[in-house]
Amino acid sequence: MNFQLTEERQMLQDSLRRFLSDRYSVALHNDTLSSPLGYSATIWQQLAELGMIGALLAPEVGGYGGAGFDISTVFEELGRAGVVEPVLDCAVLCGSLLAGLDGAPTAREQKLLDQLIAGEQQLAFAHGEPSSRYERCWVETRAVAEGDEVVLTGRKSVVINAEAADQLIVSARETGAAGDRDGLSLFLIDPAIAGVRLRGSALMAGGRAAEVDLDGVRLSQSTRLGTAGQAANRIETALARAEVALAAETLGAMETATRLTMDYLTTRQQFGRLIGSFQALQHRVAEMLIEVEQARSAVINAAGHLEDLPHMRDRHIAAARNLVGRTGRRIAEESIQLHGGIAMTAEYELAHIVKRIILAEHRFGDADTQLERFIDLSAA
Template sequence: MDFDLTEEQRMLKDSVGRLLADAYDFDARKRIVDSEPGYSPAVWAQFAELGLLGLPLAEEDGGFGGGPVETMILMEAFGHALVVEPYLATVVLAGGLIRHAGSAEQRAAHLPAIAAGELRMAFAHAERQARYDLFDVATTATRDGAGWRLDGQKGLVLHGDGADRLVVSARTAGSPRDRDGIGLFLVDANAPGVSRRGYPTQDGHRAAEIALSGVHVPGEAAIGDPGAALPLIERVTDEAIAALCAEAVGCMEEMQAITVDYLKTRQQFGTTIGSFQALQHRAAEMVVALEQARSMAMFATMTAASPDPAERAAAVAGAKVQIGRSGRFVGQQAIQLHGGVGMTMEYKIGHYFKRMTMIDTLFGDADHHLSRVADAGGLINV
């Protein structure tokens, strides 16, 4: 199998790398994280100008018709630079839901604006009682004339405090843990009845707790079948996990490079600590864990567009297991090999480990996805 990038994909990788090298060093990132919106509007505009925000969108929707490989390239670069802009929330999650199941009117109203950097969106799905179960939805959508009334609570909505519009999951029928009876609805983030409490997450990103109380939306706000949205949610979540796996590879690669550079320069007992064989073995083990994670991230990327939900879910779950295990190992070794300085806010290695920890828990940690792989009978059924 040929894993080489095409000429266009190499150009994408080079252009994104140059942009982030110029505009997203560690000091610039700290200023962005400390700013009021929690991201850089200027960088977001540059993403739009380069076509990154429309990368996975179809050309007729104002995008560039890219696929999972292009998203992998972009997210890996974001992992290297610890990018905090709401790309996953807006383009991969909310944009993916509209791209896969939105009506022609919904796509025309949202996707070109996303590609142009004029619209930020968030996917309000997780609820406190659900943990990692995507089908556990207690928020309700009840018929209100020709429209719908939404009531409920959503938690850990990625970049939900700065979004212009929300995609909200709500139950139209059945009990809170039924797989059927779940719908998706487009909601103005500033609509009457919507309240948001934003907060910074440990990795420098933003999230929000969102309450919906008697929020009225028109009938055309429903995305697809308002009672059968779970397969769509699972599909887009799998795509988001594949993207996160690529970002994690970028994080791990940077942690490994920073640590090796530190071993080459830090001196103790009259020599560089990198000359000690025991520490060289640790650095080598970090490379092994990184390459294992890279292989599984590529596997998830290649399977993310599979029309077979079972095949896609097993591959993505397997990748998430390896990413979680490799990320923890590489992060722990990086912190320990740096010593006390690795724990300080002023030094960047700890920030990479925080992001890796968040990636491990987003959409299910390694233990959760190991259970999914087991339930599926393994990654390859023979």
């Protein structure tokens, strides 16, 4: 496996880093947190114009990247800057679902992908449910065929970007029990149609999410994405890509937390000396740097195996998420302790970065859940 970025990916990384360094200030971040959408429409459009959304999707669907290292390159920089725009949920998750696995996208799906890449379409994936915990195929929402229509009934929890979405991609079960892989389908829904109710709230790490109630939502059969009852592979592939993105984003945030801590130790004085001159603190920072490099290796490994067979892919991703979750928690705790009270003030960048590190672990499965997945996949 080649760990070096290609020339194209290096250019992608450099241009995104310069853009975020120039535009994504703490003040802009705080303004974005209080906005009704939960993200900056201007930043979103500029990211699209830079080609960052297209870099996350394959050339076959209009993008020019889409491989594991493309995803990790983009998201490491997004994590480094603490970006709250819904790139993961809209571009990676929903983009992957639209791209599909069963042949080329339909004309409708390709149109949405083109609009997504251009920054003209907001999407949200309504999949998690109140009782699903971290089970990827646990879906109780039902889709019942009635003539030429399908009727959806159920509830989705913590649907990120739902309030801003032009379309929702909703998972529902047409056959089988709640945890079965077979019987799952995906439907494209206008959130404004009858029977859909959104209850939004702000997220601690930035952005917004909503509880989505589906009360007898009537849809045309044509709103189904892919083959009826065969969406499990499509969902699992999209989630695998999202987990690599999240691990890379956490890595970028860990790098920023460590850099801010080092900067603080070399400027803050105590007892007439820079606190960074104390050997005990130097040792703690050295351990933080080692933890970051271990996390980097895990992210590289997961990104490099993203195109493997599902069993092998998921095993490497579970290992990476477990390690990144544990080391991220360590980096967050150490950076706060070494800073003191200033670390938790809203005006200081570290406060937002630490929140994102801590809360990222709990998306798609925390460190303990990822360890269980790794053990199960290793024993299979």
